[in-house]
Amino acid sequence: MIYLTPLQSSLVPILLILGLWLVLPAVIDRERTWQRAVLYGGCILFALRYAWWRGTETLAPVGLTVDFIASGSLFLIELAALVGSMSAFVLMMRTRNRSGEAEANLGWWRDRPAPPKIAVLIATYNEELEVLERTIVGAKALRYTNKEIVVLDDGRRDWLRDFCAQQDVRYLRRPDNKGSKAGNINHALGVLNSDPEPPEFFAVLDADFVPHRGFLSRSLALFHDPSVGLVQTPQHFFNPDPIQHNLGLAKSYPDEQRYFFDHMQPSRDGWGMAICCGTSSICRMEAVRELGGFPTDSVTEDFMLTMALQARGWRTVYLNEALTEGLAPEGLKEYVSQRARWCLGLMQIARSRLGPFTREKIRLRERWSVLDSSLYWLTSFAFRIAALVFPLLYWFFNITVVDAGVPEVISHFGVYYAWVLLTTTLLSPGMIVPIFHDVTQLVGAIPITRAAVTGLLRPKGHPFSVTAKGGDRSRIVVQWGIMRPFLVLWGLTALGLTLGIFFDRFAYYDAGDGKSVVLFWTIYNLIVLTVTIIACVELPRRERHVADAPERTFVQLPDGASVTTWLSELTRTTARLRGLTLPEGARVRIELREVGPVDGYVLRTSRDTTLVQLLPEAEEREALIVRLHAEDNTPGVTRSQPGRVIRDFGLRLSRIGPRR
Template sequence: MVLFPDWLVAWMPSLLVIGIGLGIAPLLPRSNGWMRLAMMLVAGFFSLRYLTWRVTETIAPPGFTLDAFVSWSFAFIEAMTIVSSISAFLVLSRHRSRSADADANLPWVETAQPSVAILVATYNEEWPVLERTLAGAMASQYANKTIHVLDDGRRDWLRDRCAALGVEHVTRPDNAHGKAGNINHFLRQLRERGREVDFVAVLDADFVPHQDFLTRTLALFADSKIGLVQTPQHFFNPDPIQHNLGISRSYPDEQRFFFDHMQPARDGWDIAVCCGTSSIVRWTALDAIGDFPTASVTEDYMLTSVLKMKGYSTAYLNEPLSEGLAPEGLKEYITQRSRWCLGLMQIVRSSAGPFSREPLRLRDRWSVLDSCLYWLTTFPFKIACIVYPLLYWYFGVTVVDARLYDVISYFGPYYLATMMFLNFVSVGMFVPIVNDISQLVGAWEISRSALTGLVKPHGHAFKVTMKGGDRDRIVIQWPIMRRFLAAFVLTVVGLLIGLTSDYLFDAHAGEGKAVILFWTLYNLLVLAGTMLVCVELPRTASILRSRPEQVEVVVDGRRRMAWLTDIHAEALRLRGLSLPLGTRFICRIPEVGEVEAEVTLSLDASLDASIALTPAQREDLIEKLHTRSGVPGTAAVAAAGLGAGLLRRIIAGTVR
């Protein structure tokens, strides 16, 4: 006697996961370690269940056949990706917040008043970018500090600007070892002058510290075992994924998961890592290790491992204490992530790697190996997911030999449990398709960097991520888009062949034809979205304000009120006001004063205007926008706004 039909039996595991995700998970405290562990075990169980099924029941028989090669190779890539995911799940099963420690130790900072050297490493950034950072450093509420601009571009104009601000400008005769070499050169100079300090704070040229950055981070150093304190990176402008998809106000930047959720989890295991900017390191710890390591282009991550060898730990203070400029161009975005991948592979091959004979704890080795697995599996797997279905459509190769009900029974709950756990720990940050787009767009370059770094770890120059510049027109990144366009066309043609001919689709797919069809249609959505990202839209204003601010506008002597929604040093955007092009007016902005403006774009009840600020107003605006406590940008997913933004982008081709 059959109690349940086959289709219901197949869906039962997925329904169980859905019930846990919708009925139980929302009631559990996300910061509780036992609750995180329980949810991790659910995700881990269904992942291993799926992996076991894939390896034992869906792979072609061994042999020297194309089917066997394709089936086994894809299963291997997928298996390694699942192993990487389970490792990440285990990391995420813990969580730590150090804010209470910082609160408790503030009296120590006020009493000891240790000396701090703020280092701003720069190469080719424009003055408006550097101006923000230096204004923020000078506005710090901490008194016992010095500010040093380490200029690897050796620019006379920057020397003069620094002199006017009373900030030290430092150059060196060469650019050896990139950013790490630049910092080490200055540290040697300090020692030669006999001006050693207690702590060294590192800021990228485009990162503005908040007024309480130093006081909050220094408080954790009351624990003598802490050698470095890292804080999260927040961004006041949208990254290329957000901007080009039109979802800047409804979808967080791509790094939010790592900084807001992965780093606190790593800190729970005492394996948090340095990420360069917005960090502060103990001088005696630098002395102990011989300054910043230069064996990797990601000297920041390696610094954590080298400090561990000398008994110093890295602490993570998950508070918004700085904000910076995300890469605005897609090429720069990909270059940055490829450098991170290359640097991690160099660390794997170094004395600080997971297989080193140096005195590293098992968890520290796991930390590096976990990061290595992420770079080695995530991005090649995204490429494989696009390429392997094409082998079926054009050559009849069976990638996954499985019945539809089995796929529903095993893959369904695995995928849902993974999404459930990740969204449980990240408060709903993982959105299918959008998440795949963000990983696919740079998958080719990142995968190449991973292989290059493992095979040839030495001899790679540090590639600077370009920031700023003129971005007032549409730019199509054809060199990047071509591969996605080719994959899209090949997928559409293959699909049409399969649907209009019984040669492959009916004869070889069996019950799995619905699976390959769904897989292909999903790929087309991801590829279409990735191509949209390759169309870079103009950027008129660069500041993402979380709340509009009401301001007074004076036009021809008449007072009107409007909402200030965006502003930077050259332009502003107002809502609730319509004026003809070329109209001059005065905008009274709290804490900045009366600003002269001229309308450059007028759309219904909103407008853009160029503005002219005095030097004092520029400084006041920077302090108002970037140095106060609070989180810039978008911190959480807004489902309705996300859908609306994507729809507007697809239909109208604009973010407005």
């Protein structure tokens, strides 16, 4: 008879889960609801088991003591985060793919004398011409014929008015900025509704989002159902977000929003709870007219539009196809402020007439939709902060906030965590990599938590904040304001650990086997904080389309001869050739697929690579924009491979300076 130690016994369930990890990928079908329900149901069961154990066996004795207050506070914060997670687990039990429906209903309007008229609204405030040009040229290249491009300029810029005239697109401005983006769109809808032929539908594009050529026709197909008021499509990005870029993971780790758009939104759609996310959406004019325009009660007018439409019986559906691509925030400060604004907007909706506890006639699932999103913003980020702060109470104040040994932690938390990773890996492969996932949430945790509390206590009176895009990104910038709290936490954590290990503080309070738990917890926090601090150092950027793949091309040399070589990287202004070395300043002509021959000259060479400065004419420049941003492809990294993530991060750490 074999006897196992408590530690060995606690590892048995983990080993069983690892065994399932090897077997289930061959048999699982991600779109079968019953299979998803079994896996996510397991997540809920293990979460409840863990929560019961935490509440009954790991807290300090009940009483008016610092120990009980500290351990109870952490438990309540963690319990709130677990409730949010369990809500998400239920939501993820379903998923829906509407590509087949779109394919079957392409051209449902063919029996009509003309296709429905669509206005493509490009909302802008302070974006540069380089950003706007991409979007306007891409919108003009849409395959759909009966469309009108309308630029809504809340910056009232004469140069943009003149550029729109050159591009033969409609330009609108208003005398004030009341209602921010929602007010800008409402002003445009009022003008369009007074036209001799008002559009039946309108698409909304942010100034930095370029539509793919099939965006309108594919999305419009879902309006064959007369109850559909809005169709939302994903928001994918042709450049890495700040965390991807600063950690050197631009080619190996998905952007932070990929999980939401590729996995969460299809699941929301499976429950009839898909939400409008603003850009990359199409609305039925009749439905929005019935509302009296976009609601202006929240700085996230898009989510609130969904709630208002559903309250009147109009459905929001989701087409999970890459039909647009945008410019992710390039700076960490903009990245964080954008997410804090989203959080604030959700809290405003939660406190509004369309919130989860309103007396309005709103269906239960709409209430759940807002509640689920509010729980995410309110609890997830607060728990990230608490997980860093509470271990310090042990090191400096002799307070054990989790009184448990290693076998118990493995048996309860370890099993729960392993099952969640198994489920996520099977149903949303390549989305979660430990440590890096923590960093993506931790970077903005403090301002997001502040916004959550502010939005709940004081939902009104907050100005709309536009996320800045473009600008000079050629220098290393240290975001000290964002980094400073993490530097302080890193210093306190390292100091506490040092005192505990080398000055006998570790045995000051006899926590038994629990000492190993707090030691592991502290070391993990140091690793996460270190990576977070690195993410706060912004590296220089150059334009790069992350979906590019090397291709063969013809190059006409200065002497008139032509050679075939590899085009390894292409932007609107440069081409990188591999396998060819030319002197600096040499004039060349490159044959670019879907563009034609483009003149240029050699900027610099290194080893077997030549960087060419392109000199495109106006038509060639627009063709380049269409090729780079408007063709049907899926930009960005769709899933990660942990080995490659570790390799790329290792290269980032080994780099003394930024790559050129």
